[in-house]
Amino acid sequence: MTLLKDLDLLDRFLFDEAMEDPETYAAVLKIIFQANVSLLSQSEVEKQLQTAPYLKSVRLDVFAMDEKGTLYNTEMQKNWKPDLQKRSRFYQSLIDSGLLPAGSVNYNLLKDSFIIMIMPFDLFGQGKYQYTFRPECAEVPGLILQDGTTRIFLNTRGTNDEEVSRELIDFLHYVENSNDETASQTNSELIKKIHERVHAIKSSEEMGVKYMQAWEEKIYEREEGREEGEELFAQLTKLLIQNSCEHDLLRATEDKAYRQLLYEEYGLLKGDA
Numbered sequence: 001m002t003l004l005k006d007l008d009l010l011d012r013f014l015f016d017e018a019m020e021d022p023e024t025y026a027a028v029l030k031i032i033f034q035a036n037v038s039l040l041s042q043s044e045v046e047k048q049l050q051t052a053p054y055l056k057s058v059r060l061d062v063f064a065m066d067e068k069g070t071l072y073n074t075e076m077q078k079n080w081k082p083d084l085q086k087r088s089r090f091y092q093s094l095i096d097s098g099l100l101p102a103g104s105v106n107y108n109l110l111k112d113s114f115i116i117m118i119m120p121f122d123l124f125g126q127g128k129y130q131y132t133f134r135p136e137c138a139e140v141p142g143l144i145l146q147d148g149t150t151r152i153f154l155n156t157r158g159t160n161d162e163e164v165s166r167e168l169i170d171f172l173h174y175v176e177n178s179n180d181e182t183a184s185q186t187n188s189e190l191i192k193k194i195h196e197r198v199h200a201i202k203s204s205e206e207m208g209v210k211y212m213q214a215w216e217e218k219i220y221e222r223e224e225g226r227e228e229g230e231e232l233f234a235q236l237t238k239l240l241i242q243n244s245c246e247h248d249l250l251r252a253t254e255d256k257a258y259r260q261l262l263y264e265e266y267g268l269l270k271g272d273a
Helices: 012-019 024-034 084-097 166-176 180-184 189-203 207-241 246-254 254-263
Strands: 044-049 058-065 071-076 113-119 132-133 149-155
Touching: 012 024, 012 132, 012 189, 012 207, 024 058, 024 071, 024 166, 024 189, 044 084, 044 166, 058 084, 071 084, 084 113, 084 149, 084 180, 149 189, 166 180, 166 189, 180 189, 207 246, 207 254, 246 254
Parallel strands: 071 113, 113 149
Antiparallel strands: 044 058, 058 071, 132 149
């Protein structure tokens, strides 16, 4: 367990607690966009979105709206996963699904939105601190589809220092090392403001208790999930042996994706008939 005082903004607990303060989150957005962002109210953290009870839900790290109605979802992604690009697509679809009231016929009422992922690795391998994606016409370069969606991927370990603001570089370095020393090395007042919030969280006894509770709950969920997983695999093993599918059992033992397919095929997952 990492102590609260040693957490960085890469750690979801500290990031969510810091960004729950709208002024802190607005400071982060101002650094990214190099423009003032006035948020309407307190930002939401761990916001759950789901279109139907039987479909997959997601929890958004930080979600807020500004005075113009523009939506911002910012995710801290500490670990590399192979599905991050399509995950951003799924987040976009769930956000959009809740923006129009039932019976609405005017799709221009959809608000502009930004999905921002911050990560300590280069998802695209081009050495950039920032990758900004908007839908563009393949036949007419520069012709942008005006659907109001933008997805931004921030890499704390970029190398193109001459192409982005010094403030963004300093912020991304601070994300990885959220401490007094890193904060003292920047001239950015916005980063210093963010650090004030981070320092207050790390120094708070109440936050210390909350962090311990969150850690204990995570450990409990892992243990519970492990036990459920073992029980599920035991059921699958029994069924495969009964059906003389030893080859499938051997493959399922070594291949997690194949094991998942067999769970679905045999109706062992929750909600399956």
